[in-house]
Each structure stands twice: as C-alpha cells, then as structure tokens.
Amino acid sequence: MYDRVKGFRDFYPEEMQARRWAMDTLESVAKRYGFREIGTPALEPTEMYTDKSGEEIVEELYSFEDKGGRSVALTPELTPSVARMFVEKQQALSKPVKWVSTRPFWRYEQVQQGRFREFYQTNVDIFGSSDPAADAEVLAVAVDMLTDLGLTSEDFEIRVSHRDILSGLLESFDADVDTREAIRAVDKRAKVDRDEYLDSLYETGLSYDQAEAFDELLQSSEDELDTLAERSEAVAEATENLRAVLAATEDFGVRDHLTLSLTTARGLDYYTGVVFECFDSTGEVSRSVFGGGRYDDLIEGFGGQSTPAVGFAPGHATLQLLCQRAGVWPEETLSTDYYVLQVGDTRATAARIARDLRELGHVVEADVADRSFGAQMGYADGINAETVVIVGEQDLANDEVTLKEMDEGEQISVPVDDFPGDHDRPTFDDFA
RNA sequence: UCCGGGUUGGGGUAGUGGUAUCCUUCAGCCUUGUGGUGGCUGAGACGUGGGUUCAAUUCCCGCACCCGGACCCA
Numbered sequence: 001m002y003d004r005v006k007g008f009r010d011f012y013p014e015e016m017q018a019r020r021w022a023m024d025t026l027e028s029v030a031k032r033y034g035f036r037e038i039g040t041p042a043l044e045p046t047e048m049y050t051d052k053s054g055e056e057i058v059e060e061l062y063s064f065e066d067k068g069g070r071s072v073a074l075t076p077e078l079t080p081s082v083a084r085m086f087v088e089k090q091q092a093l094s095k096p097v098k099w100v101s102t103r104p105f106w107r108y109e110q111v112q113q114g115r116f117r118e119f120y121q122t123n124v125d126i127f128g129s130s131d132p133a134a135d136a137e138v139l140a141v142a143v144d145m146l147t148d149l150g151l152t153s154e155d156f157e158i159r160v161s162h163r164d165i166l167s168g169l170l171e172s173f174d175a176d177v178d179t180r181e182a183i184r185a186v187d188k189r190a191k192v193d194r195d196e197y198l199d200s201l202y203e204t205g206l207s208y209d210q211a212e213a214f215d216e217l218l219q220s221s222e223d224e225l226d227t228l229a230e231r232s233e234a235v236a237e238a239t240e241n242l243r244a245v246l247a248a249t250e251d252f253g254v255r256d257h258l259t260l261s262l263t264t265a266r267g268l269d270y271y272t273g274v275v276f277e278c279f280d281s282t283g284e285v286s287r288s289v290f291g292g293g294r295y296d297d298l299i300e301g302f303g304g305q306s307t308p309a310v311g312f313a314p315g316h317a318t319l320q321l322l323c324q325r326a327g328v329w330p331e332e333t334l335s336t337d338y339y340v341l342q343v344g345d346t347r348a349t350a351a352r353i354a355r356d357l358r359e360l361g362h363v364v365e366a367d368v369a370d371r372s373f374g375a376q377m378g379y380a381d382g383i384n385a386e387t388v389v390i391v392g393e394q395d396l397a398n399d400e401v402t403l404k405e406m407d408e409g410e411q412i413s414v415p416v417d418d419f420p421g422d423h424d425r426p427t428f429d430d431f432a
Numbered sequence: 433u434c435c436g437g438g439u440u441g442g443g444g445u446a447g448u449g450g451u452a453u454c455c456u457u458c459a460g461c462c463u464u465g466u467g468g469u470g471g472c473u474g475a476g477a478c479g480u481g482g483g484u485u486c487a488a489u490u491c492c493c494g495c496a497c498c499c500g501g502a503c504c505c506a
Contacts (some may be wrong), residue, residue, distance in 0.1 A: 003479090003497065049506070051449065053439035077506060110433085261476060268506065343464050373465045392465060406467070 009119025014332035019120075021330055022149060022316060022323070023102055026122045029144045033137060035100035035124060042104075046071040048080045052301070062106050074106035078123040078313065079298065086127050087304035095128030102316075105188035105429050124292075125311030127299065132241060134296060135274045136248030139155040142278065142292070143254035145314065150328030156289065159261035160246070160276045163293070166226065166265060169217055170206075172231040177205040180269060186218065187265040197234035218262040222246070224426065233305070238273075245274050272296040280318075281327040285368040289322050290314040336361035337425075339380035343373050350391040353401065354419050357389075357431070379404065387427055403428055 004010065009018060027037070046063045063073035075081060078101060111117065124141055126134045139158065146156055166186060170177045178209060182204040189197050203213035220228055225243065229236035234303040242260075258276075264323045265273040275293030292312020299307035323329040338357050342350040350366055357364045365383060367376050373392075379387050390402035390411075401419055404411035405428045414432050420426045 006497065018480085052506070060504080060506080079506080107505080109504070110502090111498090112502095115505085144486085267504090270506085310433090341466090372461090372463075374463060374467075377465090377467040385467090388467085390465075394465070404466075409467085411466085 005117070006404060007111045007309055009116060009118065013334055017334060018330045018332050022319060023120075023122070023266050025148050026145045026319075027100060027102060028143055029148055030100035030122070030124050032144075033098070034139055035098040035141070038082070038085065038099045040075070040078060040085070040101065040103070042074060043072045043111075044071040044075050049073060049076065050082070052080060052114070059415055060107050060109055076105055077294075078105070078109045078121065080124060080302070082424070083121065083299055083302040083304070084301060086307070087302050090304050090307070093128075096134060097127040098125070100124050110118060114315070116317060116319050120316040121313045122316070123311065123313040127307055127309045128310035129310075130296065131246050132244035134308075135310050136243040136252055138312060139249050139258065139276065139293065139367060140252040140254045141247070142312055142314070143257045146257075147279070149319070149323055151323065151326055154258055155280070155326040155328075156322065157279050157281050158258050158276050159264040159279060160242070160258050160274065161260075161262050161264040161266075162238050162242045162270050162274050163265075164273055165242065165262060166218075167216070168232055168238050169214060169228065169237035170204075172235060173206060173210045173214065175205050175207065175210060179204075182206070183265050184267060185266045186263060189215075189263050189265075215345075222264060222408075238292055238329045241273060266291050266293060270295045270298050270301075273329050276312070276432075279312070280322045280325065282322065289318045297328045302377065333384065335363075335384040335386065336365055337385075337389050338364045338389055339376070339383070339385035340364060340366040340389045340391060341373070341380065342367050343390070343394075346391045346393060346396055349401075350389075352392060353416075353419060360420065360424060362425070391416075403431060 012398060021299065031037070043066075049057055049061060057076075061073040061076055063071060066072050082099060082101070086093070100122065102120065104118050104120050106118050109115070121164065122145075126137060126138060131328040132317045139160070142158060149214075163183070166183055167179045170179050170182050182201060185200040185204060187236065188200070192200070198211045198215075200209060201214065202208055206214060217228060218353070225239040229239045238247070246255065246258065249258055264275065264277050266277065271293045273294035273296065275291065278289040280287045280289050290312060292310075294308070294310040296306075296308040299305070320329065336352075340350050340354045340357070347426060354366045364384070365380075371379065377388070385406055388404045388406060390404060392402070395401050395413065396416065398413070400413040400417050401416050401418070402411055405412050410426075410428050410432075412428055416432045418431075423430050
C-alpha cells in the first residue's frame with residue numbers, strides 16, 4: 001500500500017457525485033450569463049509567479065526543473081495564466097471577455113479544514129469593462145451560484161467594499177500614510193483586538209486620533225456615503241462607483257444578499273475598486289468562504305494594454321463545508337435505475353434489454369462476473385438498483401422476463417417482446 | 433515553520449509487557465431462481481524507524497500521516 005501525498009485527496013464515487021453536482025451547478029450559472037469555459041495548463045514558468053509576488057512564494061509552490069532545464073511550477077492560481085491568455089489575443093477578442101474555468105490548483109502549504117495542497121476552484125472573470133454593471137454582474141453570478149446550490153440569505157452574506165474609498169479616506173488625512181499597509185491592517189481588523197488594530201494603523205502613519213476617526217468612517221452605512229464623499233474628490237468618485245454597482249445589483253435581483261461593509265478590505269494588493277467577501281453565517285463564527293473584486297491594473301502588469309477586470313473564485317472545499325453546514329449538500333449515495341439479472345445462458349436477451357434501457361438514458365448494470373442468482377440479487381441491492389429485470393431460462397421458456405421492484409419486493413412477469421416496449425421508464429406498475 | 437489532539441482488519445471498536453475482542457463489511461457456499469432477514473466457511477489490523485526488555489501493539493524517542501488551530505492565503 002502506498003500512502004497518498006499529504007494534502008492530496010481521493011474522491012470515491014459517492015462523494016464525487018456530489019462534487020460533480022456542485023461543480024455543474026456553479027458552471028451552469030456562469031454559462032447562463034454567457035461566461036465561456038477556458039482551459040489552462042497545469043504547469044507554468046515559475047517566474048510567472050515570482051515576478052508577480054516575489055521569490056518568497058517559491059516556498060508555497062510546487063516548482064521544479066523540467067528535463068529541458070526550465071523552471072516550472074504547478075499553477076497555484078488561475079489569474080496569471082488567464083491574464084497571459086487575454087494579453088496574447090487581446091486585439092482579437094471581443095470585449096468584454098467573460099471566462100469561466102473549474103480546475104485544480106496546487107499550493108505547498110499547511111493543510112487545514114477546507115484547505116488542501118490540491119484544491120479546486122471555479123474562476124469567473126470579466127475583462128474589458130469598467131462599467132459598474134460588470135461588477136454587479138459578477139456579484140449576481142456569485143449570488144446565483146450560492147442560491148442554486150440551495151443556500152439562502154440565512155446561510156451566507158456577501159460583504160461589499162471599495163478599495164478606492166479606503167485609500168481615498170486614508171489620503172484625506174493630513175498624514176503620510178502607507179496605504180497598502182493600512183489596507184492590510186483593515187483586512188485583519190476582525191482577527192486582532194482593537195488595540196492591536198489601532199497600533200497597526202498607527203504604524204502606517206496615522207496618529208491614534210486619526211486611526212480612531214478612520215475606523216469610525218469605515219462603520220458608515222449606505223446612507224452615510226454622502227458624508228464620506230465630502231472628504232475628497234477621490235472618495236466622492238469611489239462612493240459614486242460603489243452606489244452605481246449596488247444600484248445595478250438591485251436591478252439584477254441580488255441586492256438583498258449584499259451588505260455594505262467598508263471594513264472588508266481583502267488582503268491582496270492587486271485589487272483596485274469594488275471588493276467583496278462571502279461569509280458563512282451558518283456557524284457561531286462567520287468565516288470567509290471566498291472573495292473577489294476589481295483588479296484594473298493587473299492586465300497591464302502582464303504586458304497588455306490597460307484593461308479593467310473584475311472577478312472571483314470560490315474554492316470547492318469551503319463551499320462544500322458551507323453547504324454541509326447549511327444542510328443542502330446532497331446525500332452521497334449512488335443509485336442505479338436497472339439491474340439486468342441473467343440466469344443460465346440468457347446473455348443475448350439480457351444484453352438486448354440492457355441496451356434498450358440504456359438507449360432510453362437509464363443507468364443499467366448487468367452481470368459481468370458470472371455470478372449466481374443470489375449473488376447478483378445481493379449486488380443489485382448493494383448498488384441500490386431500483387428495478388431488477390430477471391432474464392432467466394425459466395422466464396424465457398415462456399417468452400417472458402420478470403420485473404422486480406427492489407423497494408417493495410413486488411414482481412411481475414412481462415412478455416419479453418414487450419419489454420421495454422414504448423415505456424420511457426418501465427416499472428412493475430406499467431404491467432400490473 | 434509553530435501549537436494541541438490522534439493513529440488497532442475496508443469501516444467502527446475492546447484490550448494487553450507474552451501478537452488481539454466484538455460489531456459491521458467483503459468474498460464464497462447452503463441456494464441456477466430472489467437482495468434488504470438466516471446458517472456455515474473464509475479474508476482482513478496493532479502507521480513507521482529506533483531505543484529499553486528475555487519479550488513491545490502496549491513503555492520512551494524520532495518521523496510520517498490524519499483532525500483542529502496559528503502564521504499565510506499570490
């Protein structure tokens with residue numbers, strides 16, 4: 001026996017079926033909005049990540065030298081690949097470009113609940129629109145994905161914020177503030193105690209009074225955005241943008257799931273406008289499930305023409321946890337529509353019946369192990385077969401087969417030439 | 433990288449310084465003609481390396497893996 005590599009998982013049919021459902025649910029939502037599926041490589045040049053994030057991240061990468069002497073890495077995220085794809089065909093693509101992709105990623109990091117070294121994400125991005133409708137559409141996709149999974153506003157909440165409001169407010173103080181660090185401090189606000197939080201703001205250049213005042217401003221409700229706007233031109237523009245996005249989500253029918261929360265910041269540096277984070281409200285502690293936002297400078301950073309972009313990427317492991325806590329994760333049991341049981345030399349007929357049932361689109365199993373009647377019946381039970389078609393020598397001697405419903409145990413003889421006949425889903429009741 | 437808890441057949445467990453209990457599961461048979469209810473037979477475990485000991489699954493140390501958390505989350 002070999003062990004699995006730490007942080008990598010096997011999925012057996014029962015769980016895989018549920019995961020497939022979740023995957024299909026997410027993708028079908030995106031596709032209904034016209035997002036087109038793309039595919040990207042599992043390996044990329046290591047420098048694609050080190051250039052963007054510094055040498056330290058090699059520690060978090062599965063990277064190695066290939067046989068051609070190239071330094072390559074298993075992709076830890078989609079964004080650089082998708083940015084490259086976009087830049088490569090930038091002139092040829094009709095904007096806005098809307099892409100979706102579900103695939104595994106790999107990061108060499110500590111395994112924790114909902115966090116593995118191989119993990120699956122569905123990435124949703126729009127390139128080439130700075131219009132608030134694009135931000136709103138991405139939010140709408142996120143909400144629809146969650147509600148299509150069966151989640152309700154009881155189970156999750158999406159907190160919406162705006163990077164330019166945060167940075168604009170910070171710059172409106174009479175101080176030389178390290179905006180980037182200050183935003184990181186805001187991102188950690190909920191994780192540290194208040195003194196520590198204020199200390200970290202102080203270290204970015206604000207006085208303690210200013211830090212208090214800043215934090216006060218972050219508590220603003222939607223009605224108070226006007227007051228914020230008075231602080232500077234930049235803040236006014238940003239609040240205007242945020243209002244427009246929220247107004248559009250109202251039209252898209254998803255506003256109820258969104259909460260304005262300026263204390264939501266997102267840790268990543270590359271976000272530029274609207275940012276949002278989905279929280280799990282099923283537990284005592286609300287946990288972050290995934291986030292996203294606008295990143296208008298990233299494409300240019302990858303050598304393309306300046307292109308606005310907005311997107312998000314839910315991880316499937318955390319979504320699964322959320323669904324399970326909310327009680328909407330599907331039951332992980334397999335079922336089979338028909339088991340065609342053969343006794344004696346009846347394979348030709350049994351195979352014909354199985355083929356006919358499969359053509360109707362049913363899941364049909366038949367004996368491939370030359371087992372006894374009892375063993376086949378036991379197997380049919382084991383795979384949760386709903387209906388068993390007994391094709392035995394005794395039945396065929398009368399030109400019949402026996403149809404048996406496994407839940408009730410009721411069974412009936414049916415002329416072999418009438419089965420499956422014109423029925424879409426023939427059962428005991430159709431012949432009783 | 434750090435902290436805490438854990439590891440006994442496929443799953444769940446009992447137990448012990450002298451190699452292990454029970455339930456379940458799986459396979460075959462009773463039963464070429466009935467599974468979810470019976471009977472019989474069989475398969476299958478002390479994570480790993482080292483130490484102490486006459487003897488280690490049991491005690492000690494390291495490691496691996498699992499669960500949870502910190503850091504991090506591009």
